[in-house]
Amino acid sequence: MKLKEDLSPILLLLFHLMVWIYTFITFLPSYIFSWLSGPDAGHHGSEVERAKRAKSRSVLGRPEGPYRAVSATKRFASSLHPGVNTLDKMFEYAARRFPHRDCLGTREVISEEDERQSDGKVFKKVVLGEYYWLSYAEILTAASQLGSGLASLGQRPKTNVAIFCETRAEWLIAAQACFMHNFPMVTLYSTLGGPAIAQGLNETQVTHIFTSRELLETRLKDILDEVPRLQHVIVVDNTATSWPGRPPGISVHNMSAVQELGARPENAAREQEQPLPSDIAVIMYTSGSTGKPKGVMISHSNIIASITGMAERIPNLCEEDTYVGYLPLAHVLELSAELVCVSHGCRIGYSSPQTLADQSSKIKGGSKGDTSVLQPTLMAAVPEIMDRIYKNVITKVEEMNCVQRTLFILAYNYKLEQLSKGYSTPLCDKLVFRKVRSLLGGRTRVLLSGGAPLSAATQRFMNVCFCCPVGQGYGLTETCGAGSISELWDYSTGRVGGPLVCCEMKLKDWVEGGYRSTDKPNPRGEILIGGPNVTMGYYKSEANKEEDFFVDENGQRWFCTGDIGEFHQDGCLKIIDRKKDLVKLQAGEYVSLGKVEAMLKNCSLVDNICAYANSEETYVIGFVVPNQKQLLALADQYGIRGSRLELCNSKAVEELVLKLITEAAIEAKLERFEIPRKVRLSPDPWTPETGLVTDAFKLKRKELKTHYQGDIERMYGGK
Template identity: 85%
Template sequence: MRLKEDLNPMLLLLFHLMVWIYTAITFLPSYLLSWISRSHRNSYGSEEERAKRPKARSVLGRPEGPYRAVSTTKRLLSSLHPGVDTLDKMFEYAAMRFPHRDCLGMREVVTEEDERQSNGKVFKKVVLGEYRWISYREALTAATQLGSGLASLGQRPKTNIAIFCETRAEWLIAAQACFAYNFPLVTLYSTLGGPAIAHGLNEAQVTHIITSRELLETRLKAILPEVPRLQHIIVVDKKPTTWPGYPQGISIYNMATVQKLGARPENATFERKQPLSSDIAVIMYTSGSTGIAKGVMISHSNIIASITGMAERIPNLSEEDTYIGYLPLAHVLELCAELVCIAHGCRIGYSSPQTLADQSSKIKKGSRGDTSVLQPTLMAAVPEIMDRIYKNVMTKVEEMNSFQRTLFILAYNYKLEQLSKGYSTPLCDRFVFRKVRSLLGGRTRVLLSGGAPLSAATQRFMNVCLCCPVGQGYGLTETCGAGTICEYWDYSTGRVGGPLVCCEIKFKDWVEGGYRSTDRPHPRGEILIGGPNVTMGYYNLEAKKQEDFFVDENGQRWFYTGDIGEIHEDGCLKIIDRKKDLVKLQAGEYVSLGKVEAVLKNCPLVDNICVYANSDETYVIGFVVPNQKQLLALAGQHGIRGSWEELCNIKAMEELVLKVIAEAALTAQLERFEVPRKIRLSPDPWTPETGLVTDAFKLKRKELKTHYKDDIERMYGGK
């Protein structure tokens, strides 16, 4: 994606002359630095050359597959280290190799205050201190003592225990305690509402739960009468130490108290029954984008296989790396990413979406966000977060004066051209993109993207401006997050890479949707993932398990993903559709809702969008969360005035936004029947707290349909 700018001919000629001089001056040092850098690693070549290199091949030579990574055509890999086949052994192995290295870090709150906004709303702002670290040995001791303490409180091996907590160091310590003592860990998102929490706890028959003070008081306390089996609550915070006002029969402890209990000599000798690789490590309740959350049973061997596959795609992973953890640890992407880091001795510094950067919502103006302090080298992100970074930077580019903006655009396009040829641009990175790169701390070398498709525009922006590759990947909770990840030298967009070394993929024809493995030029169909990373099925849902999972004649487990993909000549997978997102209009046209949304999210006016289609109707409609700055500018251009909420409810604004969206859709070559004919503007963003998106920011279509029920009737002429 090249950036464009309208300039008068003389100014354009002047800048072309400047960029020619710049190129001439920087070519030799850039080429030498690039040559020196590449002499210490494999030469990756131009995009065209990289695209021709095989990443995977069909084992049987058939278009439907199965396809495996070129390095694993004989067998799939399922372990990182010999004999390390369970997660407790992996943590012990890491603590033995890196006993004194920093393991887990958290920032302390220095000050906290309420800040009143111009619209009357009050936001809590914080100033945070430096990171405080515990070593691998200290983390192992803390986990062992906690596990022993839980056992002394009656928790038994192979009996479920729940964790309902924000992403923080205590979450991972608690998980390691459960892995070590063979307590299957039931994970619940911290944004879940009362009914979903009660459903998970009751279905899993939980008696012990680990949570935070805030979640206990704001979410858990209200539903305690609905979970009669629950007896023990362990709070990860240090204060308070007494908990009045809770029902009889409920015991509440601080995590530190339970650890002290476990450290007592009489409890420290408690016989620990280590898990087998086939034992359940986690029952992970999915975020429920299509209905009630399902508990996915994940064994120790599933996770070990998954992190083996992921680690192979992260170059030079070592104890010198720093990872920033801020996505929900109850999501399989974040959990496996952190366990990959633990297995290699990396340090993990914790954050949150509200404190991630200097400009984040909870960071007091003038103080530093977590990326500025931590300066991570590794980071996982969902496309929603990367789209925000992209749009924020591009908005600032638009606000630059003409000289600055043109310089940025010329540098962007120059670097894009050099990347396509396989060259780096060290001087350009240092003098033009350093400020943008500093948004993530300035040292990020690999970004792992998952959870949803990443737009080509955002991926190109990350490659160019953040000066690091984006490893776009594909996986599901049911495959323990593993499936595919792009090689970090592959800068192609719109694809999710070849299969990992722990699994393989094949296609099943979906005749109704018109996708077959015999399609040309690329075989297409529903994606099936098989291998040791494929999980054990759904907890207490045997019928659903038999519907979505199967075991082949060789004893290998497979999962029907419901996603539609195509395989390219080099073995890279591209996700092109989803069975549940395909709607047939009254006139017979099929509309892929996800495809339309992915295209329209590239429009600067759109922060988020949900496309909706009723099979009884002839056209598509949409719900749009507009970009506030862009919408206010559009209103100003047309003399429309009002508050933010008023603007979003003015029909004239809907029509103006719809016109911009339609132009963007047709420019992206969507069919006319795919373009929304009517829209509803939403003044409020969709966050996991609203219940309209999952914790990975995937749309919850059922909830959105209910939320906008009246608008759907209006847009389809019902009102």
């Protein structure tokens, strides 16, 4: 999508003259270099040429598939390195190859203070220092000692250990300890509510749990009486481990104390049971976007296959790379990404969404965010975070003076044109986009988006302004995060690439939704993923297991995703719908709520939106989190005064927002019946802490419906 602006003719002429001279000077050497170096030297052809290049093909030649990556052999890739078939062997391999290289890094907290805002709210602000690092050899020793310490506290192989903790170095150390001693690890999101935490702990019958001091005091402490089997709480922080009124039978330990226990000669010499590839490595509880969380059983071989497939799509991945870890490690995207990095000797510096950039909410003004200090080369993100970055930069562009704005837009459109032809723009990158690129540290070479569809506008923007390819990935917890990732030289939007080398995909007709593999011009249907990365099913839930998983006549395991996709002629997959997001209106029209939301999130006024429809009604409604700056500007334009809360509750503002959303929907070519007729504005953002979105910022439709029940009745005329 190109930016539009009234441009000064003189500036336009000067800019085009400069570009013409630059292009003329650099074209011949660039062409000669590309010709001498071959097709893989950086120029991958125009968008049209790239679209013709096959990414996957139907193995049997049928439109429904199964589709397999063109780079895959007859047998699936299921191991990164020879003989490395379990996660303990993977880390030991990395520690042997890169013993003294930095592995996990944590920033020092210099100071912490409360800062009162103009609206009376108090935010905690921090000043952070440099990263301090533990090497691969040090992490291996720490994990080994921790595992031996757990064993001395009564933990036995093939019995579950829980981890309920924020993303940090201690999380991965605890995970490696469990992998080495064959303790299946139960992962729980740090934002889950009390009942969901208790359900997961009781269902898996854990006796030992890792947690942080903060989560122990704010979440876990209140439900300990509801988890009778729990005996040992290991606190990852180096703080006091007792409190008044602690339940009888519960022992609380510091993680460092458990490591010291494991380092004692009599415990260190204890024989440990090494896992088999088929043993459970992780029981990962889903975020519960469509109901109560389910525990997905993931084996060592599942994860090894998954990270093998992912690594193949990241060019030149090596020990020189730095990854920033800030998404929830209890989510399969972050865990897989970090294990990919560890398997190749990269270093991982830890962060959080609140400290990621200089402008992040917890960073004290004038001090540096984590990416400025770490300068990562690799980063994973969910679309919600990328959308925020996109809208913030666009707002800053709109605030520029006429000359700056004109130059930015000219450079943006010029680079967009060059990317479509397959060429780089080093001059624009250095002169125009350097400041935007510095928001993520300035060295990012690969951005991977997953967890939900990324809008075309945001993807184009990130490709242009951050001067690095943005790969869209598709996978689920049930497929160990693996499915497909777009090739990094493929700048087309809205597609998620071909299947990874660890799996294959096929389409299943969904007649009710009107999707068939015989559809023209492209086959469509429910996406099924098969291969060694498909997990073992749901923990203690045979009914769901039989419904969602099956084994075919060749013995291959498959998962029915519930997502609707279409395969393009070049073997690229596009996600076009979701079975559970489809609602049939009273007049018989089918509305895809996810499609409506994806289109309307491109509206600059919308930070987040949830579309809702009732089958007994004739129209769609929506709940909207408006962008604060845009909302204030809109209200000011019409002379409406008030706080954010007052503006969101104003009927006049609601109607103005609805008018702009309707215009955006028409521009996005939504059908008349898909456009929300009424909206409710939310003064507060939806965060995982509110319980209205998951840790990956997916909408929790059931919780949102309950939260806005009164508004739903009002917008549907009291029905």
